[in-house]
Amino acid sequence: MPSTKFVLWTLIACGVVTLLSRILPFILLKKFNLPAKVVEFLSFVPITIMAALWFENLFKPDIGHLPQIDYANLIASIPTVLTAVLTKKLSLIVIVGIISLALVRLAIWLVPSTIHNYKINIFIFCKKTSSVIATYSGHHVRRFFFINDLTTISV
Amino acid sequence: MNNSLSVDSAVKDTMPTVFGYIGIGISFGIVAAASGMSVVMATLMSLIVYAGSAQFILVSLLAIGTPIVSIVLSVFLVNSRMILMSMTTANFFKKNSLFENILIGSLITDESFALSMNKLNFTDGKLSFKWFNTVNLLAYLVWAASTMVGAMLGRIISNPEKLGLDFALVAMFIGLLYLQMINDKSISLKIQLIVVAIMLPLVYFGLIFISSDLLILVVTLIGCALGVILKHAFN
Structure with a gap:
């Protein structure tokens, strides 16, 4: 780890660029209106970004090659999706998700040669x-x- | 989730997502401590940068002695999806003061964004400053506190993946995605299903070329464009 001073400056610089990405749209859109086309485009952001954040966790990237499938996360996703469809309760979905992955990892740990690559x-x-x-x-x-x-x- | 935009209901709405913050916050703290960061530094990072996955990258880049310019650029690219989320959210706060807009923007996260988009389906397309700010503040404090706990635990536990806590966030996105799809009446369920289904091969094949953090921005842009095209094709 580099010196405390270097780390601190890096944190501040990263904090500033992140803050700007977050607040500039708010400041600019206070003054300007977005064209209807852009608003329509943005209406797809919620589902696409959430799907991307989920699917990204189903693979182990290997740049230059097809990614490997993260079977543990894939299997744990099944009861999680079922809980979503059946209960529509976010807290339950999250708890079932955590327990599912813990159980899958336990199973992998017990039978190491079947899934690990x-x-x-x-x-x-x-x-x-x-x-x-x-x-x-x-x-x-x-x-x-x-x-x-x-x-x-x-x- | 109901139609109330009060502080109380914000606290209630945020509760299920808190698991995600705690799980990942603790994991981050452990990883930061394992890379040689002090408890104070790790907590400061969560308070100053406040950027989830980008913080993991930041720690690993710092640990291998990357120059500051490259670190800042990577963090910006990974977080540039915030621009999209802020643009989407800003449309609901046009009547609020500039100060309130800046405050909401400063603490917006993937999770509070997803939560607010779900909330819209219950409130007739309205969001309030009080509600959003409470969600954001709670998330911010829980994130910082869990980072601190994680960094302290980091001296005892070295492998945060063991407990399944890292899946809390994924499970949360699965839940919020499903709830969003069934509740958002502005786009038909059929189109939403197709768009989500397209995202899977986009992510899979995209991972050949781009690292996963940057990929989220790229596939989101492609997914939105395809969504617009599909919506017009079906109408």
Whole structure:
């Protein structure tokens, strides 16, 4: 962590830009009216932003590749959606959500090999020439693997 | 949720969302403490920056010694969705004073925005300063307090994900999204369902190219544009 002074200045600068993003629209719209087209466009912000905030949590990003599915969050979403449809009570929805994910994590913890997908990268380094002479990268469903597994080592 | 815009009903309306703030606030405090921030600094960050997911990024960037300009730019980009939310909300406060507008704007969050958009469906499209400000202030104080508790706990617990608390916020968005869809009569349920369904592949494929925090802004813009097109196509 950098010096306290640096951190403090960073916080203040970040606070200012965030504050401006929040209040400038309020200040400007006090003076100007938005065209009807823009108002219509903005009427979709609530559902799109909430859907995006939810769906973003269903994936584990891997820039440059298709994201992996976050099965724990996906499975926990099912009882949460059902509770929403059946009860329409926000407090209940949140509680069911928390309990669902806790239970899913417990299940994953009990059966580690079924859902986890471990990504490993191995570099074999040559001390003499100071260069990487072989690499291996792959996905494994086990926590432990043996050197025999590395069938696709490229040299 | 009912049609009352009083301080009391604001407190009642905010209660279910408080779980989300506490869960994520504590997680943030733990992460900040684990990255070497003091309790005071972590709490100050929640008070000064007050930006949920951007704060997690801020901590990780600080920890790896990123220059201040890059940090500020990242935080701005991640939070630029606030511009959209503030623009949407500002339309309901045109008759209020500039001071009240600035106060509402300063403390608006994803959650208080989502909550207020739901509230509109019960109040004939009206929001009051009293109601919104109470929701915002409660959220702000709970967020700061949970950060402080989390940063103190950070010395004991290192893995905040274990308890399922991080799902509180996701569950809240699921709930608010559903309630918004069934209560908002200005857009037909069919169009809302299609727009939400389109968001899923947008997010999935978008994650190949853009990091998740910035992606929210991009897919929201695309989703809104598609929504407008669909609405006109069906009418």
